[in-house]
Amino acid sequence: MRKIAALAGALTAIGPAAHAQETPPAPMETLAAVSPALHAYTQDDLFGSVWGNESLSPRDRSLLTVAALIARSESEGLAQYLDYAVDNGVTAAELSETITHLAFYAGWQNAMKAAAAAADVFAARGVTADELPAAEPADMLPLDQEVEDQRQSFVQERFGNVSQGVVDNTEQLLFLDLWQRPALAPRDRSLVTVSALIATGKVEQVTFHLNRAMDNGLTKEEASAALAHLAFYAGWPNIFSAMPVVKEVFDSREG
Amino acid sequence: MRKIAALAGALTAIGPAAHAQETPPAPMETLAAVSPALHAYTQDDLFGSVWGNESLSPRDRSLLTVAALIARSESEGLAQYLDYAVDNGVTAAELSETITHLAFYAGWQNAMKAAAAAADVFAARGVTADELPAAEPADMLPLDQEVEDQRQSFVQERFGNVSQGVVDNTEQLLFLDLWQRPALAPRDRSLVTVSALIATGKVEQVTFHLNRAMDNGLTKEEASAALAHLAFYAGWPNIFSAMPVVKEVFDSREG
Amino acid sequence: MRKIAALAGALTAIGPAAHAQETPPAPMETLAAVSPALHAYTQDDLFGSVWGNESLSPRDRSLLTVAALIARSESEGLAQYLDYAVDNGVTAAELSETITHLAFYAGWQNAMKAAAAAADVFAARGVTADELPAAEPADMLPLDQEVEDQRQSFVQERFGNVSQGVVDNTEQLLFLDLWQRPALAPRDRSLVTVSALIATGKVEQVTFHLNRAMDNGLTKEEASAALAHLAFYAGWPNIFSAMPVVKEVFDSREG
Numbered sequence: 001m002r003k004i005a006a007l008a009g010a011l012t013a014i015g016p017a018a019h020a021q022e023t024p025p026a027p028m029e030t031l032a033a034v035s036p037a038l039h040a041y042t043q044d045d046l047f048g049s050v051w052g053n054e055s056l057s058p059r060d061r062s063l064l065t066v067a068a069l070i071a072r073s074e075s076e077g078l079a080q081y082l083d084y085a086v087d088n089g090v091t092a093a094e095l096s097e098t099i100t101h102l103a104f105y106a107g108w109q110n111a112m113k114a115a116a117a118a119a120d121v122f123a124a125r126g127v128t129a130d131e132l133p134a135a136e137p138a139d140m141l142p143l144d145q146e147v148e149d150q151r152q153s154f155v156q157e158r159f160g161n162v163s164q165g166v167v168d169n170t171e172q173l174l175f176l177d178l179w180q181r182p183a184l185a186p187r188d189r190s191l192v193t194v195s196a197l198i199a200t201g202k203v204e205q206v207t208f209h210l211n212r213a214m215d216n217g218l219t220k221e222e223a224s225a226a227l228a229h230l231a232f233y234a235g236w237p238n239i240f241s242a243m244p245v246v247k248e249v250f251d252s253r254e255g
Numbered sequence: 256m257r258k259i260a261a262l263a264g265a266l267t268a269i270g271p272a273a274h275a276q277e278t279p280p281a282p283m284e285t286l287a288a289v290s291p292a293l294h295a296y297t298q299d300d301l302f303g304s305v306w307g308n309e310s311l312s313p314r315d316r317s318l319l320t321v322a323a324l325i326a327r328s329e330s331e332g333l334a335q336y337l338d339y340a341v342d343n344g345v346t347a348a349e350l351s352e353t354i355t356h357l358a359f360y361a362g363w364q365n366a367m368k369a370a371a372a373a374a375d376v377f378a379a380r381g382v383t384a385d386e387l388p389a390a391e392p393a394d395m396l397p398l399d400q401e402v403e404d405q406r407q408s409f410v411q412e413r414f415g416n417v418s419q420g421v422v423d424n425t426e427q428l429l430f431l432d433l434w435q436r437p438a439l440a441p442r443d444r445s446l447v448t449v450s451a452l453i454a455t456g457k458v459e460q461v462t463f464h465l466n467r468a469m470d471n472g473l474t475k476e477e478a479s480a481a482l483a484h485l486a487f488y489a490g491w492p493n494i495f496s497a498m499p500v501v502k503e504v505f506d507s508r509e510g
Numbered sequence: 511m512r513k514i515a516a517l518a519g520a521l522t523a524i525g526p527a528a529h530a531q532e533t534p535p536a537p538m539e540t541l542a543a544v545s546p547a548l549h550a551y552t553q554d555d556l557f558g559s560v561w562g563n564e565s566l567s568p569r570d571r572s573l574l575t576v577a578a579l580i581a582r583s584e585s586e587g588l589a590q591y592l593d594y595a596v597d598n599g600v601t602a603a604e605l606s607e608t609i610t611h612l613a614f615y616a617g618w619q620n621a622m623k624a625a626a627a628a629a630d631v632f633a634a635r636g637v638t639a640d641e642l643p644a645a646e647p648a649d650m651l652p653l654d655q656e657v658e659d660q661r662q663s664f665v666q667e668r669f670g671n672v673s674q675g676v677v678d679n680t681e682q683l684l685f686l687d688l689w690q691r692p693a694l695a696p697r698d699r700s701l702v703t704v705s706a707l708i709a710t711g712k713v714e715q716v717t718f719h720l721n722r723a724m725d726n727g728l729t730k731e732e733a734s735a736a737l738a739h740l741a742f743y744a745g746w747p748n749i750f751s752a753m754p755v756v757k758e759v760f761d762s763r764e765g
Contacts, residue, residue: 033384034370034377037436038355040390045428046363055420071745073328073583074364076371100548107709107745108556109584115544116586122544129543135550162757165565165738166749173555174746181547199362201456201711202747228420235326235362236429237457239421247417288639289625289632292691293610295645300683301618310675328583329619331626454617456711483675490581490617491684492712494676502672 046232055225058088063188064195064226066090066098068233070114071106071196079117083124092127097183098192100133104174106196133183140180148175187217194218195226198242199234206245211253220250301487310480313343318443319450319481321345321353323488325369326361326451334372338379347382352438353447355388359429361451388438395435403430442472449473450481453497454489461500466508475505556742565735568598573698574705574736576600576608578743580624581616581706589627593634602637607693608702610643614684616706643693650690658685697727704728705736708752709744716755721763730760 032039051061062085069078082095090098095118103111152171160167179189190213197205210223227246231239287294306316317340324333337350345353350373358366407426415422434444445468452460465478482501486494542549561571572595579588592605600608605628613621662681670677689699700723707715720733737756741749 030374031367031370034373035351035355035387036384036390037352037388037438038358038366038370041355041358041428042363053420069364072362072364074362074368076368077364096545097547100545100551103548103551104742104746107582107584107748108552108742109579109582109587110745111548112541113584113586115541115548118544119540129546132545133547135546159753159757162753162760163734163737163749165563165735166741166753169738169741170746173551183547197747200745200747202751204751205747224418225420227418228424231421231424232359232363235365235455236359236425237452237455237460238362239418241457241459243414243417243421247414250417285629286622286625289628290606290610290642291639291645292607292643292693293613293621293625296610296613296683297618308675324619327617327619329617329623331623332619479673480675482673483679486676486679487614487618490620490710491614491680492707492710492715493617494673496712496714498669498672498676502669505672 050229050232053225053228056222056229059085059090060191060222060226061229062088062090063094063098063191064229065233066095067102067192067195068199068230070099070102070110071199072234073110073113075113075117078114079121082114082118082121086121086125092122092125092131093133093183094188095121096132097181097189100181101178101184101189101192102196104178105193106200133181137182139182141182141186143176143180151175185216187213190216191218191226194223195230198227198230198238201238201241203242203245206242207249210246210249214249214253220253223250305484305487308480308483311477311484314340314345315446315477315481316484317343317345318349318353318446319484320488321350322357322447322450323454323485325354325357325365326454327489328365328368330368330372333369334376337369337373337376341376341380347377347380347386348388348438349443350376351387352436352444355436356433356439356444356447357451359433360448361455388436392437394437396437396441398431398435406430440471442468445471446473446481449478450485453482453485453493456493456496458497458500461497462504465501465504469504469508475508478505560739560742563735563738566732566739569595569600570701570732570736571739572598572600573604573608573701574739575743576605577612577702577705578709578740580609580612580620581709582744583620583623585623585627588624589631592624592628592631596631596635602632602635602641603643603693604698605631606642607691607699610691611688611694611699611702612706614688615703616710643691647692649692651692651696653686653690661685695726697723700726701728701736704733705740708737708740708748711748711751713752713755716752717759720756720759724759724763730763733760 028039028043031042051058056064062081065081066078066085069075069081085095086092099111099114099118102114152175155167155170179186184192190209193209194206194213197203197209210218214220214223223246227239227242283294283298286297306313311319317336321333321336321340324330324336340350341347354366354369354373357369407430410422410425434441439447445464448464449461449468452458452464465473469475469478478501482494482497538549538553541552561568566574572591575591576588576595579585579591595605596602609621609624609628612624662685665677665680689696694702700719703719704716704723707713707719720728724730724733733756737749737752
């Protein structure tokens, strides 16, 4: 809690695209000079009640936030949130892999922007090349062939005659490659995917990916807390658009 | 009309994130050097016919535009539009409160960016701290308890088992606090909310918030004119996605 | 293929908003220093297999990409992609007109940002004023009055009582003016429109505009390949949200 309060100044970063080691972020005083109310909501509610709430670990909150900012093209403050993620226990390797993952799930240029922000953070922290996930890992995660066969035949049947190129790339690049990379635990990979989907209003894919996240170990309580956290970074409307879909997923997994 | 034409140069602001007092925005000549047609549409249609049309006051047009740009993360030109809003009768206090409001409705980082732009405008105009809405106002607006009870029990029943955190924050932070702050008239608060929703394609929430806006005094004629205005800043597709929902709201309130 | 590889360094442009002649884009090495895997996917898959795939011409790929980046507010790397578009056979006049077109279909400020990027590219390439499309062309394209009457009466009947201003501007500015401008072939104008719609998740308008694109000469094979290309720039979720709609359009035009 004390650490969060101390970091609040850095995390608001309301100035133009601050880079970790060079430009100090605009202080909370700038925010107070425009809106004392928003300053108070930020300090007391967002960095107080929300980040301090134990329903979700600081590490998960950092993964959710970083994924939401990258997916929403919000590079302002991203370097600070990446830096804070490392404080919260996300490794540089996991951040690297999160950016790689989001290239596919949030558009290539958003990942390029995120890589620029991460390059500064990594340099400032002295992250070396051997700490990063390899382009071609020696071992991939074990594949659940049955689950993948089911996914692939569903997509092939439904969309093969729409774009075989999309169907093939989805199989070869995403589900037989990206998702099998060991640099991010499947549960965390699912968490950043769901965050990106909700933060950009892609509710149509939430059913598949939230189910996958929960199959990968995300609990219902964590998913509930993630919605409350994301409301601040994605805006309330994206959360209320996602809630009916999340409700359906929760209901379908019960009883 | 003459004032609008004179301001056109400043409002196009096609250069990178211009700040009020430092970097002059790229002149209309730069736009003309890329597209004489877009220069003409901007000058004649957008700043001529649209901003000059009396179906909506310049003050409302400024509120709509500022909300759309903030919600869409479009910081380029935002300082100029904030400055122009003050010319059109939006007070610094109202702009401050609009930014605070949109933190919740358009994502925290968009409000942080907007605060950075507003800080420059406020400094250039010599806005002092005592002109800004207090973090904790002495008096809140009177609450319509019946309307709020209805909203809360609907949300609680529907989404309580999805995320009690979202349901609680929505009640405590939004409807018993933010919406009750006196710094922005409920009708104007609704106007910027509806603008943000339409400008970011969140049509699912338009039914609730357009009804609320009209309950708060927005006329059908103003809502119609707002759509025509927003088409330029949000893009035609967002307007055509919103129109069926707006139609339903209009129809449901008639006869 | 060799040219694509040589351009890869410039096209990743992961640094902050690079401008053609001044700031060299961050080299691929920066990307490799954050994610060797993303570097490999970019080099081998995106700039290798995708851009090199003959199912779609490099010119079409450039039009699709430029439209997606503009519509998604992604100015990072945009100057490089505009420059590369000229290499691939898109004329400065066509880029100018694409930006003009997207002001209406992706929001005015996105076009303003794109104009700033294009101004640099045009200056570096020595593009002169007489190469640009005139604000008021001597000859407009022939209008298919029957098709336009049908569109207009559908929109008038459905939305006239929602916002006559939108209905009128849609007819006067878009379908009797913008779409009739000769500076961009109708098939290409449709291509950038469909790209912008898919890249920003406006699937509701894809049915109308993909049908129009195919009426204007876009083949089913090209549309399929466009989806596979756009997946990288718009993110997989936007493609999977568009596919059911594209499927319906394809199905409705067969048999």
